[in-house]
Structure formats: structure tokens, C-alpha cells
Amino acid sequence: MKNFFHLNARSGVPMYLQLKEQIKTAVAGGALRPGDQLPSVRELAVALTVNPNTIARAYNELERDGLLIAEQGRGTFVSEKEPLLKEEERHTQIKSLINKVLIESYNLRITAEKLNAIWEERLKAWKERLRNVQKGDGE
Amino acid sequence: MKNFFHLNARSGVPMYLQLKEQIKTAVAGGALRPGDQLPSVRELAVALTVNPNTIARAYNELERDGLLIAEQGRGTFVSEKEPLLKEEERHTQIKSLINKVLIESYNLRITAEKLNAIWEERLKAWKERLRNVQKGDGE
DNA sequence: ATAATTGTATTAATACATTGATACAATTTG
DNA sequence: CAAATTGTATCAATGTATTAATACAATTAT
Known part of the structure; x- marks a missing residue:
């Protein structure tokens, strides 16, 4: 391997x-x-x-x-199974991570608008990657 | 205080x-x-x-x-000053945090769509809070 | 069956992080 | 100027985290 x-x-x-x-x-x-x-x-x-x-x-x-x-x-x-945590718990975990991003962003003097732009750019790249993974070229 | x-x-x-x-x-x-x-x-x-x-x-x-x-x-x-890091460095830092969110979200089996919905909800709440802070009621 | 391969458990060595005790230095207040 | 208040620096005590050495247990392969 x-x-x-x-x-x-x-x-x-x-x-x-x-x-x-x-x-x-x-x-x-x-x-x-x-x-x-x-x-x-x-x-x-x-x-x-x-x-x-x-x-x-x-x-x-x-x-x-x-x-x-x-x-x-x-x-x-x-693992091929579903995660152990309930959906609600998983959402809570992600929300907590997102809160960290918001706080850190504020302290770095990044405006909410700019932050959202960065988010959309990263998410788009991520979705693109997921599509490629599904087609089979992992990494 | x-x-x-x-x-x-x-x-x-x-x-x-x-x-x-x-x-x-x-x-x-x-x-x-x-x-x-x-x-x-x-x-x-x-x-x-x-x-x-x-x-x-x-x-x-x-x-x-x-x-x-x-x-x-x-x-x-x-501090009342601007942050020490250059804008580019600050953006890099936030992108890195966002990447962590994306990876964690994937491993928690949260779809990109659901993740984005959570993001928009949190960001909206955050903006609302910023508006209130500007009006003066901090916390 | 036996050997080889895999993950698991126990224990110990070591380094490092955290916290505290105490003294020092700069500024403000009377 | 003296006293009080503030942050800073140094050193030591302690606990905990990390890694390693070693032995155990389950499964697979021969």
C-alpha cells in the first residue's frame, strides 16, 4: 500500500x-x-x-x-457505517466549529462579507473535489 | 468592573x-x-x-x-490597532480553519448542502449580533 | 496444528506544560 | 517624594502527556 x-x-x-x-x-x-x-x-x-x-x-x-x-x-x-453520533449532536459539533471561525474572523478584522466570500470560494472548491472523488480519482 | x-x-x-x-x-x-x-x-x-x-x-x-x-x-x-498580520496571512488563517470545518463535516457525514445551510444560519445570526453591538448593547 | 500476522494491554522513562511563590520594574496617585 | 498599583521576570514544584519496551490475544495462512 x-x-x-x-x-x-x-x-x-x-x-x-x-x-x-x-x-x-x-x-x-x-x-x-x-x-x-x-x-x-x-x-x-x-x-x-x-x-x-x-x-x-x-x-x-x-x-x-x-x-x-x-x-x-x-x-x-x-468504516462503512454511519457515524456514532446522532444527527443533532453532529450538527452541534459543526456549529461549534463554525462559531470558532466567526470569532476568529472577527478578531482578525475580517468583515462578515469578506468571510462569506471566502467561505463560498472554499465550499465551491470542496464540492468540486467531492464530484471528482465520486468519479474515482481519489487524490 | x-x-x-x-x-x-x-x-x-x-x-x-x-x-x-x-x-x-x-x-x-x-x-x-x-x-x-x-x-x-x-x-x-x-x-x-x-x-x-x-x-x-x-x-x-x-x-x-x-x-x-x-x-x-x-x-x-x-487593542484599538489593526491586527499584526498582513491581510493575506489573515485570510490564509481563516481558510485553514474553514478547511477543518469542511473535513470534519465530511467525516460526520454532513452533506455540503446541509453544511451550507448551517453556515448561512450561523452567519445570519452573527451579522445580527454585530448590528446590535454597533448599537451599543454589548452582550 | 503451527507459524505468522494482526490489534491490544501494561508498564515505565522522559520530557514538557502548567501552575505557583516570589521578587523586580514602571507608572500612577496622594 | 513615597506609597500603591500595575505588568514582568525568574525559578521551582508538580502533574500529565507522549513515546517506547514488552508481552498478550485473536485471526489468518501454510
Whole structure:
């Protein structure tokens, strides 16, 4: 399996968190699809020259979040199930993230109008990407 | 001065970070306006039953970000200046935050359409709030 | 069956972040 | 000018997070 991932031991960000982010991005970007198998804990540990526990921790937390499924003896896969949280909870989570954007935007002196323009631009790019993913070219 | 702030020592989130968030929210929400003086390091430390250094750290980091201005012997105030970062950098920062929203939204199985609906609702509420702040009723 | 491969659990070493105690420095107030 | 008030700096104590070493358990492959 091709290896999307790369860790920086001196970035300040814990390596297991770096990996989590990269997996989430790979799934959201279509590079990893539901059902896909991830590298084994040991294989990836060797490739990234890090302790297997570091990989396991990232996998574990993403399983807890419902994004991955780990099966002992078989491997770890991108989940094909619905997320664990109820729709309302998921909306609450997104609203909270959006609030952070609004507050940060205000403190950066970005007007609501400019912010909305940026939003529309990013969302459009995102939708375009989703279309391409559906056609099959993941990343 | 009325005290907007409250800290939870056992929340897992460091208290100086809790305070930073609350100050940023208070500024963005209009409860604190440019030029307003914040409680002194000691005064707030007593009110929140925490070490003065904890308050000072939050103030310091927000000053480094350009949100506050501290003057020895005088006090700490909400900045009236423009932010330190260039416009392009500020836009980059917001785009990065928006990207996080998009990725998280995808992994939560929220459609782009639904996400946009939530965005428009939140933005509308935010604009409404900004209008009220301009009229003077901060918080 | 046995070996190999996978994820899991336990424990420990280490570094770092957080908070506090205390003293210092600049400005304002009387 | 002296006292009070403000932010700043330094140092130490402590807890916690991160990573690693190692052994265990389940499944698959031979």
C-alpha cells in the first residue's frame, strides 16, 4: 500500500495527532475510502520509524470516533457505517466549529462579507473535489 | 468592573487557555470593546482564585496576537490597532480553519448542502449580533 | 496444528506544560 | 517624594502527556 503519511517528531504537535489529522484528511479527500485497509500498526510504525503504540493510539482514537474499524488478526479499515453520533449532536459539533471561525474572523478584522466570500470560494472548491472523488480519482 | 470570566480547574483545558478563549469571545461579542481596560492581573487572579501568573500568561499571549495592549503600571486594554498580520496571512488563517470545518463535516457525514445551510444560519445570526453591538448593547 | 500476522494491554522513562511563590520594574496617585 | 498599583521576570514544584519496551490475544495462512 502506498504511504500517504509523514510525521515530524519536532513539530510540537504529537505524532499520534499528526497521524490522526492525516487519516481524517485522507478519508475526507477520498484517498481512503470506506472499506479500505490501512497499513498494519507494525508496518506503518516501521515506515514512519516510530513505536507501534504511536500508530495504535491514532487508530484507536479514530475507531472510538467511528471513522475506523479495527479487527484483531485482520487489520484496520475505514468504516462503512454511519457515524456514532446522532444527527443533532453532529450538527452541534459543526456549529461549534463554525462559531470558532466567526470569532476568529472577527478578531482578525475580517468583515462578515469578506468571510462569506471566502467561505463560498472554499465550499465551491470542496464540492468540486467531492464530484471528482465520486468519479474515482481519489487524490 | 463586572467579571465575565470563570475557570474550571478540572476541565482538562489549561486555565490560561480557558481565559484566552473567553477574552477572545468577549471581544468578538462586543462585551469588551477596543480601548476597554481589563481587570488587573492581581484583581482577576483573586477573583478567579488562581495565581497571577496564570492571568498574566493569557494576557501576554493575547498581546502577542495583537488583541490586547499591556502597559506596565497602567493596566491591560483591548487593542484599538489593526491586527499584526498582513491581510493575506489573515485570510490564509481563516481558510485553514474553514478547511477543518469542511473535513470534519465530511467525516460526520454532513452533506455540503446541509453544511451550507448551517453556515448561512450561523452567519445570519452573527451579522445580527454585530448590528446590535454597533448599537451599543454589548452582550 | 503451527507459524505468522494482526490489534491490544501494561508498564515505565522522559520530557514538557502548567501552575505557583516570589521578587523586580514602571507608572500612577496622594 | 513615597506609597500603591500595575505588568514582568525568574525559578521551582508538580502533574500529565507522549513515546517506547514488552508481552498478550485473536485471526489468518501454510
